[in-house]
Amino acid sequence: MHRIAVIPGDGIGPEVIEQALLVLDKVSSKFGVKFEYIFIDAGGCAIDKYGVPIREEDLELVKKCEATLLGAVGGPKWDGLPGNLRPEQALLKLRGGLKVYANLRPAVLYDELKDSSPLKKEIVDKGIDILVVRELIGGMYFGPKGREVKNGDEVAYDTEVYSKSEVRRIAKVAFEAARKRKKKVTSVDKANILESSRLWRETVEEVAKNYPDVELAHMYVDNASMQLVKDPSQFDVILTSNMFGDILSDEASMIVGSIGMLASASLGEGSVGLYEPIHGTAPDIAGQDLANPIATILSAAMMLRYSFEMEDAAKAIENAVKIALKEGYRTKDIYTENCKLVGTKQMGKIICENI
C-alpha cells in the first residue's frame, strides 16, 4: 500500500489529475499494488475555503505520505491578493516543507510530435531523450545577497555557494537516474571561471567513482547551451546547479515542443517526492475538456519510478502514451492535420486502455 497526497489545485489541475488517477488505478490492478489517495486542498481553492493557500495541518498530512501528486495552482481570480496569500505560496511551502533538493525534468521528443520541435529535421531525427537533474534549494538563488553603497556607488550581489554535501546528494540522484537510462551523465558547470564550479566538478568526480558503469562528461555551461540545440542526441542525464539548471531545463523543454507533454519530479530525502506537470492552471481552457493530461500522467509515471521503485509500471505508462500518439490521438494543443482530435477525458481513457 502506497499513500499518495493528491493536490488537484485550480483551473485544469483537477481535470488532468482525474485522468492521472484513472491511470494509477489501472496500474494498481495490472501490477497488484494498492494506492491510497489523500486529497488535499491547496492553492486558490484553499484560499476560497480556508483563507490560506495551504493549511498547516494539510502540510503535515502531506509530509506523512510517501509522495505528492499535484495538478497546478493559481489563476486570475486570486491575482489581486498580497504575496504571502497568493496560491503559488502553497508551492513554495510544499517544496520547502518536503526539502526537495532535486528537480528532474525529462525532455523527450516523441517521434509523432517531431513537427512541434523548432529544431531542424536532421537534428530531431537523431532523437531527443534528456533528463535534466537540477539542484533546487542551493546555489546562487539561496546564497548571501544584498545591496550596499560603496564609494558613492550602489552595488548589489548574489553569491553562489555550494557545500560538498549538497553537490554529493544531487550528483547521486543524477548517477542513480543514469543507471536506469543510457548510463551517461554530463555535469554542466563553469569550472574555468567559478570556484564553486571547481568544488562541484571535484565532488562529482568523487561520486562517479561509485558508479563505474556510468560514463561521466564535464561541460561548460556556455558550451552546453549551444550543444543542446546543435546536437541534443548526445545527452542522456544533465546534472547541474540551480541557476544553470533553471536556464538549461527551459531550453531543453522548448526543443521538444508542447508544454502539455512535460512532467517533473522534485525529490527530497528518502522517498518523499513532489510530482507535477510543468504547465500552469491554463485558465483559458479550464472546464472545457481541452487540457492535455499527458504531462500529469507522465508525472505519475515518474512517481512510480522514483518514489516507489516501480520501473516496469512507469515504463508501461510511458509506453501507453506512445501508443496513443502512434495511433494518432491528439488533444488540441498537439493536434496536426489528419490526426484524431480527442478531449482530456478520452485521452486519459485511451492511455488507460493501452496499459
Ligand code: ATP
Ligand atoms: P503558471 O504561472 O501557473 O505557470 P502560466 O501563465 O505559465 O501559468 P499556463 O497555465 O502553463 O501558463 O498556460 C500557458 C498556455 O499553455 C495557455 O495558453 C494554456 O492554455 C496552455 N496550456 C497549459 N497547459 C496545458 C495543457 N495541459 N494542455 C493544453 N494546453 C495547455
Ligand code: MG
Ligand atoms: Mg508558467
